[in-house]
Amino acid sequence: MSLLQVRDLHAGYGATQVLRGISLEVHAGEIVALLGANGAGKTTTLRALSGLLPARGQVLFDGVDIGAIHPARRVALGLAHVPQGRGTFGDFTVEDNLALGAYTVASRRQIAADMARWFEVFPRLRERRQQRTAWLSGGEQQMLAIARALMSRPRLLMCDEPSLGLAPAVTQEMFRVFERINREHGSTLLIVEQNADLTLRLAQRAYVMETGEITLQSESTQLLASPAIQQSYLGA
Amino acid sequence: MQLLVQQIVDGLAAGAIYAALALALVLIFGATRIVNFGQSEMATFCAFLAWQLCEWGMPVALALSVSAVLAFVLGAAVFQLVVRPVSRASAETVVVVTLGLFLAFQALCLWLWGSDQRTFPALFPAGGWTVAGVRLTANNLGVMGVLCALALSLAALFRFSRLGLGLRAAAADADKSTIVGIRVEAMLMLGWGLASVVGFIAAVLVAPRLFLSPIMMAPVLVYALAAATLGGWTSAIGAVVGGLVIGVAESVGATFLPFIGSELRLLIPLALTLAVLLLRPQGLFGQQTAVRV
Numbered sequence: 001m002s003l004l005q006v007r008d009l010h011a012g013y014g015a016t017q018v019l020r021g022i023s024l025e026v027h028a029g030e031i032v033a034l035l036g037a038n039g040a041g042k043t044t045t046l047r048a049l050s051g052l053l054p055a056r057g058q059v060l061f062d063g064v065d066i067g068a069i070h071p072a073r074r075v076a077l078g079l080a081h082v083p084q085g086r087g088t089f090g091d092f093t094v095e096d097n098l099a100l101g102a103y104t105v106a107s108r109r110q111i112a113a114d115m116a117r118w119f120e121v122f123p124r125l126r127e128r129r130q131q132r133t134a135w136l137s138g139g140e141q142q143m144l145a146i147a148r149a150l151m152s153r154p155r156l157l158m159c160d161e162p163s164l165g166l167a168p169a170v171t172q173e174m175f176r177v178f179e180r181i182n183r184e185h186g187s188t189l190l191i192v193e194q195n196a197d198l199t200l201r202l203a204q205r206a207y208v209m210e211t212g213e214i215t216l217q218s219e220s221t222q223l224l225a226s227p228a229i230q231q232s233y234l235g236a
Numbered sequence: 237m238q239l240l241v242q243q244i245v246d247g248l249a250a251g252a253i254y255a256a257l258a259l260a261l262v263l264i265f266g267a268t269r270i271v272n273f274g275q276s277e278m279a280t281f282c283a284f285l286a287w288q289l290c291e292w293g294m295p296v297a298l299a300l301s302v303s304a305v306l307a308f309v310l311g312a313a314v315f316q317l318v319v320r321p322v323s324r325a326s327a328e329t330v331v332v333v334t335l336g337l338f339l340a341f342q343a344l345c346l347w348l349w350g351s352d353q354r355t356f357p358a359l360f361p362a363g364g365w366t367v368a369g370v371r372l373t374a375n376n377l378g379v380m381g382v383l384c385a386l387a388l389s390l391a392a393l394f395r396f397s398r399l400g401l402g403l404r405a406a407a408a409d410a411d412k413s414t415i416v417g418i419r420v421e422a423m424l425m426l427g428w429g430l431a432s433v434v435g436f437i438a439a440v441l442v443a444p445r446l447f448l449s450p451i452m453m454a455p456v457l458v459y460a461l462a463a464a465t466l467g468g469w470t471s472a473i474g475a476v477v478g479g480l481v482i483g484v485a486e487s488v489g490a491t492f493l494p495f496i497g498s499e500l501r502l503l504i505p506l507a508l509t510l511a512v513l514l515l516r517p518q519g520l521f522g523q524q525t526a527v528r529v
Contacts, residue, residue, distance in 0.1 A: 050415055075417030087412045089405060100405055103398070104417035152417065 002060075003028040003156055003188055004049075009057035011048040018044040020212040021057070026156060031182055031189045033199045033220065036209035042192040043084055045209070046158050050074060050081035062155065076104040080154030084161050086145040090134035094125055097133055097144055101151030111151070118147040121177060139170035143177070150181065157181075158190045163198070171195065175202050200224050238369045243487045249376035251483020252383035253445075254505075256438035257453075257460035258467065258475035259390065260431040265469045267407040267427035268315075268323065270330050274337025276457035278314065279435035280450060281341045282307040283443050284349050286436075287356055296357045300440060304433050311432025312425045319428070320421070338457075345450035353447035359440065379441050386437060387476050394472075403427055455502065459486075462505040466512055468522020477520060482508065 004026040011019040018041045026032045034042050048055035051071030059067050066074055081087075088097050098118070102111045119126035122143045128136060133144060142162055149157055159178075163171040175198055181187045193199040200206060200220040208216040208223075216223075257276060264272045282303050289299035314337065322333050360378035364371055394400035405413045406423035413420050438460075439453055446452050463482050467474020482505040490501040512520060 052411060052414060070419065071414045072417045072419045075415065081415045083411075083415060087415060089408055089412060091408060092404070096401060099398075099401060100413075100416045100418075103402060103405075148416070 002026060003030075003062055004190070005058075005060040006049070007058040007060075009045070009048060009055055009059065011044055011053050011055035011057075013044075013053075018212050019048060019055070022209070022212070022214045024207050024214060024217070026188060026190050028155070028188055029182075029186055030205065031178065031191065031203040033196075033203035033206040034190060034192045034209065035194075035196050035199065035206055038194070039211075040209040041212040042209055043160055044212075046081060046083070046160050046190075046192055049158065050079060052081075052083075072104075075152055075154075078153070078155030080149035080152050080157045082145045082149045082157070082159045082162065084164065086141050088133050088141055088145050088148065090132065092133055093130055094133055094136070094144060095129045097148050098125075098151050101148030104152055110153075114151050114153070118150055121180070122147050139166050139174070142166060142170075142174060146174070146177065150187070154187070156188045156190060158192075160192045161194060162191065163193060163195045171198065175199075178202055197224075239491065240488065241370050243491050244484050245370060245372060245376065247484035247487030248480055249373075249379045249483070250487060251463075251480035252380045253438055253441050253456060253479075254459040254463045254482055255383055255476045255479025256386060256441065257435055257456055258463035258479045259386065259472060260435035260438065261460055261464045262467075262469060262472055262475040263390075263427060263431040263434065265464070266472075267403065267424050267431075268319070270319065270323075270334065271461075271469075272337065272431070273331070273334040273457070274314070274341055275431070275435045276439075276453035276460070277338050277341035277345070277450075278310060278432055279307075279439035280453045281345055282310065282432070282436040283356070283439035283448060284345055284450075286440065287354055287443070287448050288349075290357055296359075304436055307432045307436035308429040310429075311435075312429035314432070315425050315428035320424075342450055342454075349450065351450060353449045356440075356443035356448040358444045375445070382437065382441060383476070386434065387472070390434070390472060399426075458502065459483075459505050462509045466505075466509045466519060468519025470523050471519070471521035474519055474521030 002025040006022065006024045008021045008023060009019055010017065010021055022045060034045065036042050044053065047053040049059060051069070051074050055067070058065060061077060061079060066077065089100065098115050099111065102114065105111055124140050125144055125147060128140065133141060136144065146159065146162070162174055166174070178189060178191070179202060182189060191199055191203065200223055203220050206218060206220050206223055207214050257279070260275050261272060264270060264275070285306055286299045286303035289302060290296055294302070318333065318337065322329055360374045362374070364373035394404060402418050403423050403426065405416070406418055406420045407427070410420045438456065442452055442456055459482055460479065463478035464475050466481060467478030485508050486501055486504045489504040490496055490498060496504065
């Protein structure tokens with residue numbers, strides 16, 4: 001059974017409809033890419049899934065319809081969202097941000113153990129644990145945003161344009177981290193990206209969005225192998 | 237010299253009360269960016285509740301505890317029923333709403349308990365000590381002790397507890413808090429409840445010094461607003477320091493500047509606040525907020 005199953009999802013801002021009935025699926029243990037040009041509705045999709053935006057349609061998370069569930073409660077169920085622009089608290093220390101990530105976790109021991117584990121994966125964060133987050137570099141802040149989301153022990157991690165504004169080398173480092181947490185911790189990832197090439201090398205499957213609809217779904221390898229598709233759908 | 241020290245000591249005790257109410261104002265401002273002009277009258281209302289419970293024969297300590305719980309519920313309910321519906325309205329609208337709270341609770345007290353002054357039970361013994369010619373009353377020391385305990389427990393709550401972390405996060409950014417699993421509305425409601433309890437404590441400290449009356453907190457509100465502004469609205473330490481500075485300035489000024497006397501003493505904190513704001517617009521401890529346009 002799939003971990004996330006979305007059927008006919010509609011959402012928008014005020015009177016403006018952005019999502020016009022999208023359906024997608026993510027299986028446990030998978031990395032899935034959600035690609036598309038600017039304004040296609042990728043960010044809106046993630047915001048609707050995490051509940052920041054009201055939506056119509058069916059969202060099954062591990063078989064449970066979460067459509068009516070409060071967004072804060074969805075985090076406790078295992079749905080983590082790293083929003084565009086990272087969503088870390090700039091005035092808070094690195095450690096406080098990580099503690100906030102574990103806000104839904106009751107056990108102090110588990111929080112301490114998880115923090116130690118992610119400091120292992122992101123050593124730069126350990127060095128800067130007492131610093132204000134606003135003083136971190138863009139790459140470090142993105143790493144913090146991901147580590148923070150992982151602190152809630154998510155069953156599905158949704159990342160919105162993690163490469164935005166980062167240098168290519170930093171982006172590659174981050175994608176290696178995605179690969180590592182998927183391999184070592186079995187984390188399931190749904191990644192929204194404009195950087196189609198790099199994302200397709202990481203993901204097993206991909207959905208392509210255009211003006212609020214899913215226009216294509218395929219194995220990543222097929223998309224990568226077809227320059228025509230890349231050109232027409234991804235503007236590559 | 238002795239007179240000066242005496243005025244400073246008395247000023248600190250009065251300032252501790254301004255500081256307590258300023259703390260309540262700053263708590264709410266930090267959480268919801270709203271100046272709650274009704275804070276003082278909500279506090280008076282809760283002090284009347286405590287007084288009424290005592291009148292009905294409840295022991296003072298129990299009456300105060302029960303009223304503190306009621307104050308929490310009142311603050312949370314006011315947020316949920318009155319403030320939240322207008323929280324997305326313009327700043328002017330919100331100001332009118334919280335001024336409305338001021339009038340509503342004052343009127344409610346007058347309606348329920350009339351305008352007579354009531355004697356509130358003393359919280360501290362009547363005596364005191366004279367040290368090097370300076371009179372230290374037990375009440376003054378008690379008031380300052382309560383302020384210290386209050387400030388330290390609030391600091392500990394916000395710094396070291398998970399609830400405090402959640403409160404700070406909810407105050408900083410609603411969307412970001414939601415995606416880490418914090419129920420922002422619940423946090424803001426808690427914040428208003430907490431502030432209401434802090435305001436209640438201020439009222440309980442005021443009531444035995446004067447008399448309990450529906451208008452007793454109105455001047456304190458003016459001082460507390462000045463204290464919060466002086467300290468910078470974003471800083472709890474600022475609220476405490478601001479309250480104490482204003483208490484001392486008022487007491488020393490009224491004694492040593494003969495032309496001021498008791499009629500003009502309400503102007504001292506305002507003049508002081510104005511002077512500080514001219515030099516530091518963000519207040520003594522406030523953070524300068526730059527907005528990119």
